[in-house]
Amino acid sequence: MTPDTAPRKEEPTEPNRADIDPQDEQAPVDPALFEEKPAAPPFERTVLTTPLHLVTSLESRTNRWTDWNGYTVPEVLTGLEDEYRALRGAAALMDVSPLVKYRIAGRDALAFLQRLVTRDIENLGVHRAVHVVLCESRGLVLGDGLLFRLGDDEYRLVTEETHLAWLMDSTEGFRVRIEDVSATLGTLSLQGPLSAFVLMHAGIGDIASLAPSAARWVTIAGMPVYLSRTGASGDLGYELWSDAEDAPHVWRWLVECGGPLGLRAAGFSLRELARLEAGLPRAGTDYLSAFAAIDARDALPPAAIWASPVIDLDKGVFNGRVALRRRADEPPARRIVSLAIEGLEPLRFSALSLEGRIVGTATSTGFSPALGTNIAIAVIDSEVAAAGALLAAAERRDGLSVRETLASVRVLAGPARSHPRRLAVPAPLRP
């Protein structure tokens, strides 16, 4: 090979897996079909942006950006307090396109998913969504996500982290196809008490009738949008899924219609604060996938992460069943809890101690304007979850000096905030 004749820019050749019709029973099943070209190598690419980058950057008054799953997204657009007020008092609109989205289709899609997740999804109706947990064979959590049923044999799994290796390893014996459609979909999250009202103003009829976790196809600004009543805010909220090219138009239209009603565009920080208040642990932050946990203690069973995870041991074979059945009565050694940490100003916390011994770690922290106190999601030793004398350590910087403070901690029984409106049917149009 001489350098002149060598191909300068090699693209790893993916065999041409010509479009296999997932409904075609005769088609050879090949799960590895991606719609996206292999990404450019690191150090040759510029900023990786979401389909909504241009419209969100127009809203940015702070020029504060952050990294979410490799995408550059706004951290704060105007101001966190301002955005928070909109979220809890009216509505907030956020770009959540960096979420990982898999399309799972084929004759055996249902059977494949039944084996993949811990809950029984046999009765999941078309245009319905449900929270699912993925475990490995030792009954430890790999991740969680929202599973939508888009059609008879077509599903969409939305997760925080990627799970492609696991999904593809699990396809043997199933006629199913997995596609990573993350980059082809723009996703907007519209949350807050007035979110239904905003959608009504945006021209969507009969929005109130859409039940929690239900979805339907609608037209917004002339664009087809898959609208679901889902979201991670602990309040009424919707998520809108559309083609990447359509998403900016949908965004603009919602901002235009919702602006007069108090809608604000918001950044990633607000999403984090909202889920923190709603007590929703985030994969990779509050808990680690069992495949990423170097220290075996960091790999947790579902019961350690969610207060009442849905595990249907009798639905048939699923990943983790044998192990979960074995430890069904065994309380986990560590668990994830929501905490309120006393203090009137935002502080960052990590170590949680009891009588001088570190018994846990605050994995997400934030200042909840609603409660007027710091809150956190933390992983702590189970036996101290009931103890009262927990202390959280924080550093308080003052110029060049630093002072360590200890604040007392209260373990919350449930999420810091969860409004009944979230599940109300019909959805309230006015606060």
Next chain:
Amino acid sequence: MVTGGTKYDAIVIGAGHNGLVAAARLARTHGRVLVLEAGDRIGGAAATSEIVPDYRAPAVAHLLEGFPRRIERELKLARHGLRYAARDVPTVALDRDGAHIALPRNRREYAAFSKRLPKDAEAYRERVALLRAQADIIAPLLGELPPRRDDPNVLKRFLRRAVLRAEWQGRSALRKLMHTLPESIGDRLDAEFESQLLKGVLAFDATLGGGEGPYAPGTSFRAVWREAIRMQGQGVRQPLGGMGALADALAAAVEAQRGEIRLGARAVRILVENDAVAGVELSDGAVLYAPLVVSALNPRVTMLGLLGAARLETEAALELRYAAPAGSTAKINLALETTPVFSGLAPDLHGARLVVAPSLHELDEAATECRNGGFASEPVMEILVPSLADASLAPEGHHILSIIVHNVPFEVEGGWEAKRETFVQKVVRTVDAYAPGTADAMIAGEILTPPDIERKYGLAGGDWHQGDLRLDRLFGFRPSPAFGRYETPARGLYLCGAGSHPGGGITGLPGWLAVEAIGAAKGGE
């Protein structure tokens, strides 16, 4: 459940020797047993084939090495017709110049041996003693159920027993055994012996079936394991009437207990209801019901093919990806119209296991050739003339040569169709060099390439030795951690083939122990 299908108490899939052992043992305790065999004869690797009328040869394996006495006795195989034509068959390393080496079995033979190899005799005695001692540490563990995985105390007792057995032999015995785990047999033999021929024959046994050369790490332990397998049995024996006689005796034992063996019945699906096995569907659509199904087929076929990956958790299914390595053994049977005479070999040794493995170097070359899809110009092999001890196999004055050729690639470069003839010629030419006149005396022959063996006898990868022996696939981790104690996630479905503990070879132990596991599971309920 659909009614109308025939009901049995237990169904065994596969009438190889392991399947038959399981069936015969089950039939005594578990009621009506049905054995399904896809082929048109029983026996699997332990079968007799007819090369041409009146010339019968061991189809695949030709000697029994590790068949336990207790199985023979409890199944009353002697009453069912099992006789031996030869016991304690010796091993001879054939030398090109006629200076063969017979591995000594007793003091008298050892004297002759030390005359032939004065420098290596002492080292050989030490090696045999060490090998036996090391094998003795693990041998008892091979003949019993692997430890349960859900109770650490069971595993603790299991390991402690091994430690104590080792301790019995001295403080450093355990360490020495651990040292063999990653060691290569070639390095070990190079350190101990001078005679290339002796090293060749000793390494031959350690590498048989694995497709690896003598310098591959881990082959030293394989010699220990093979010795431990031999300890399960009663010395190297040749059944009267060929290996098929063993299968026939086992079949008779099954039938004596009102068991039924159905030939030409190919299982295509194992039926499961509510996590429990319900029966077996055959290729003709017939459905047979039984609450207990025991499969002697290879675990991959059983679990992924018959049961279906969908009924397994992802990792359990993935682990079956590590199938047995493609076999590297071919079988050639020749019918001769004369008595073969190996030049320089004493007449009483003509019935021995005759090993052609001139040196470690040649073994190594052969393994490299095999990995590259070719075969050595002088193949490494093991020859037996079974008709010397068992006149029933051939007409008077005529004989059978049963040849197991080592390091034969599963997929040969250029394809087996094209290379078959060349291969046979190479083997015959090699045999002819040791026993002149063989080629001329040949009146018929048959050859089984590794793919033939796989196809005809259902042996995964076409090998029946301990070739797939690997440290992470022993005891309760064989064939994979999820199915280690013959059990499967489907209640009532058990594995009993060579894919399970303690593995390949004609030992009947996987079949025997699978039934023990069934009994243990029942007792535990």
Next chain:
Amino acid sequence: MERHDAIVIGAGLNGLVAAAYMARAGFDVLVLDRASAPGGVSAAHEIAPGFRLPRYTLGSGGLPPRIAADLGLAEHGLRFIRAEGGVSIFPDGSYHASYRDGAVHRREIARFSRRDADAFTHYRRDMLRAARGLAPLLSGPARVRAKGLFAGLRARLSFADRIASIAPDDLNDMLRLWALPMSEYLDTYFESDAVKAHLASAALIGGTLGPCSPTGASRLVGPWLSETGGAMGGAPDTLMPYGGPAALVDALTGVLDANGGRLRLEAEVTDILSKDAKVRGVVLANGEEIGADAILSGLDVKRSFLSLFRWKDLPEGLVERVGRVRMKGVAAKVNIALDAIPEFPYLPEGCPSLGGGLRLTGHIPAMERAFSDWRDRMPPRDPLIDVLIPSLVDPSLAPPGKHVLSALVQFVPETLHEGAWSDDRRDALRDLVTARLAEVSPGIETRILACEVLLPDDIENEIGLTGGDLAYGETTLDQMFMNRPFPGHGGASTPLRNFYLCSPSAHPGPLVMGGSGANAAAEVIAALGGRR
């Protein structure tokens, strides 16, 4: 007769580490070396005026932070550079780089397979778990001799209990790592040939196993053993002493000096005085005798016993045991001085991974062929070439704008099947290496100012390393841990009283730089009764 608490034979890296430890513990230490400069295989070497690089080794890798801190090497001017994990360039011009940053590294893998980017997370977990499990084994002797009646049995039983207490699935994972060939092990994680080749090629360097040899998978853990292995979620990084290994040697001699230890050069030890399996001193080439309470040999195990002792002084069977230790040359070293920066058009501009090294390699079957050739003692046709251009991250090693290039050619036999290496064969090897370099860096051949090729035989002849084996003994598992230097003798002490091995021939060998020296010093200090 001159007397010291301890004598160290050979001022190589491990010898100096051992001496420095002992000197800091208050021992009166004398280090003897026959060369005119310290360093052994790590000694400073100028290939052309102003172009410095280690003559025999690649020069990457740094002491574990623990040893550097224990000895206070920073006070003696030692600094480490952290470089990314390196790049593999394949014959078709494609490449795979390692990045410390997890997100970046996963993005890199996703170019080949998105599935494998996820699988890497899993792989990394398993590697780090294995490395953490191994860590306690690497410092201290591999085998602690138990004292007292039944103490050995108790230790062995508790060993069994410890194994039994491991969850079966974890136990199986461990067994797989120690039993499987590298290629099969990688197959269970990855689908992309490039990803597998990148990981395998890094692990093969310096070893005598091929990618398909059983037990080879355990070598994959090597790069993760460093205490910061993959700390940022990506691939492990490469640690390099600023100024090259020579700087490490300087710092160590500095520590020795500051603590009253002595280094005597051009002093070749020809004999060790021993009686009744107990050593008491050394004899130099000039006939001078020096006594000591402990003698540590930094030479390889074969030279330590077979050429320093009269064989009849050695305990029975020892000569045979030492003779059985396998030492085989497996790599040749090519040193090149460049008068300009080499360009790599296949790599993205400014790719930082290049600083951590460059491997010219095919996919796994090509590596297996190269390994087969080595076993057949053929001159390499398509070897695995590990290249380091240390001056990219450490400009002090070459004149401004110029560079030094170190290449280790893996799978070069010590002797050829046709006999010794001829000059033609040697030239052919040099041409092969420059041709391969020119494929990935066009024009590099015109920038070569100086070039030298060192075959395993040259390495043996020049510094007396048996077989030219830079690993000081094959690193197959039957020669590691409790079997290093020889079976059942894992550690620095030997069957001869007061005689210790402090070279990588003893546990932990080349797995940890300086580890054998540190372990030997710890054993000597314990045996001679602590601090003096």
